[in-house]
Each structure stands twice: as C-alpha cells, then as structure tokens.
Amino acid sequence: MTRRTLWLCAVLACSTFVLGVHTQAPRPKAKHINRAIELLEAGQPIYYTGSHSGTVGTFEQGKADAGTYADYLSYDMEHAPFDVHGLAEYMKGLAAAGPTRSGHRTPAVIVNVPVNGTDEMAVRANAWMFSQVLATGVHGVLLTHADSPGAVRAFIEACRLPIHKQGVGKEDLPEGRRGVHGAPTAAAIWGVTQDEYLQKADAWPLNPNGELLLGLKLEDKYALANAEVNLKIPGIGFAEWGPGDMALSLGVLGPNAGEAPAMRAARNKVFAATKANKIFFLETMSPENIIAEIKEGVMVGPASEKAAEIGRQFTKRQLPW
Secondary structure (H helix, E strand, O other), rough: HHHHHHHHHHHHHHHHHHHHHHHHOOOOOOOOOOOHHHHHHHHOOOOEEEOOOOOOOOOOHHHHHHHOOOOOOEEEOOOOOOOOOHHHHHHHHHHHOOOOOOOOOOOOOEEEEEEEEEOOHHHHOOHHHHHHHHOOOOOOEEOOOOOOOHHHHHHHHHHOOOOOOOOOHHHHHOOOOOOOOOHHHHHHHHOOOOOHHHHHEEEOOOOOOOOOEEEEOOOOOHHHHHHHOOOOOOOOOOEEHHHHHHHHHHOOOOHHHHHOOHHHHHHHHHHHHHHHOOEEOOOOOOOOHHHHHHHOOOEEEEOOHHHHHHHHHHHHHOOOO
C-alpha cells in the first residue's frame, strides 16, 4: 500500500468519525440533578425498578445499572443487609458509567432505610442511618411504617440541613439536624462542589431547588389511621400504601387480598390524603393497568420495561430514556 493510499484511508476514517459524532443527537441539558424530580416537575409519571431482596452493592453493579430503563432505582436496605459501604461503591459505579441518555450524571437512587416510623423516639434513635445513607450521594429516602406525625417530623428533621428554612414551624416541623461532614462524598457523586451540594440537598418540592425526594410508606393500620395528619407535614414528596404489609396489618390473606373491601378502603384513603396535600401517590403499575393508573392520578410506581414504555408513550414523554 502506497503512502498516498494510506493517507486517503486515514482521511476517510477521520471523516467517518467526525460525521458519526455530528449525526449523534446531543444529550439534553439536565434541569435537575435528580431525574425523578425533573420528570415530576414536568407533570410526567416516573417508573422505578428494584428488588426487596436487595441490590448487589458493588462498583461493577452500579456501572451495569447506569443504563437502566427506569427513572429511578429503588435500593432496598429495609429487609436486605444495611451495607452502607456497598451502597457507596454502587453509587460510584453509577457515576463512573454516566451520564445517562437524559443528560443526568446518574439515574436517581431512592433507598428504603431499615427504620420503622413507629414513633418519634424510634426515628430519632436511628437518625444516624439516614445521615450515612445520604452521605453516599443518593437522591432520596423512604421511611417505612410511617405511623405517627412525630415520626414523620423526626424523619424530615434527620434528612434536612439546618440552613434550609422552608416549612419550618408549619405543622410543628423543626429545623433540620443533618450534619455537614457527609457533604464532600455526596457532592462528588452529584458532580457539584460541596457548597453547591449543601444548597441543593434539601427536600423537594418543599424547597423548589431541592434535589432530595423523601417518601413515606403508610403500610399498616396505625399509619392508615394517621394518613391525613402525616401527609400534612411539609417535606414529603410521595407516599404509598404498601399493600403487602397493609394486608398483614389488617389480617387480610390470600391471593386476592388486594381486592378485599378493607384493602380497597385503605388504598383509597391514602390516595385521597396524597391528593389533598399535593403529594405524589405510588402504586404498582403493569402493562395491563398503567394507562388507567395514570388517568386516575398515580404518578410513581414500580414498572417493568414494557409497562414503562406504554406509560411514556401515553403521556408523550419528551425526555430521553
């Protein structure tokens, strides 16, 4: 092969590369760090994936999950091991494999923390768990068995920094008590400075500039009795009725437990409380029911890739996934 032929081949290869780059659609510029918040803010339902058996907490698993079809990843530590080191490695893997097609550094990650909100003292005694989980750079936390308003207040207090004052005093909400020293590691995952993280690490939509999505599981008869008052407390972004644990609490068993009158009444009570307080409702979505769920107002849900695709097409989602 002559030198001229080699030169022509190099030029053609370079031209092909440049043309390929220019024909790729540019990633959109993210409006929020938390993709789930960006979508909810735009009126779009969000779909998540994750197992109650837990997620493999490794760097490599984070890299593998970075391309998920879901809008956020549910990372369970309620019944799976409370392994903060594994969660931290997972978050690093997500960041290393980013950004996402939607222009976000990582998919959002929301963690079920093994703290039951039975009362205020139980949450205060275990507030260190929220601090350690948030320091890994996750984008939200769920309080399980959120039974009492005191527990909900203590949960929000544990997750907020004291510099954020939105809602403080309303419904007796105290100021945040979260400390500063987890900020550097979390900021690195979010791709922002420590000061930027401190400004953004707050509960949305209470703080319109916040990037943390805090949720409640109203999943037993005690939480059900307090559903309205629990959801009035500022700082909560979404809530669910937890049919599995609700069935146990109400003593309803069997393959069709979800259709029992007591269960339907529980579901409808929690749903009504979320609507009354402008909080997003979470419920399981399937390919068969997803359009009906969206029409009813369900905005958050575990969904298969097929169900999520149907939902996105129905709501004419513009943000890539």
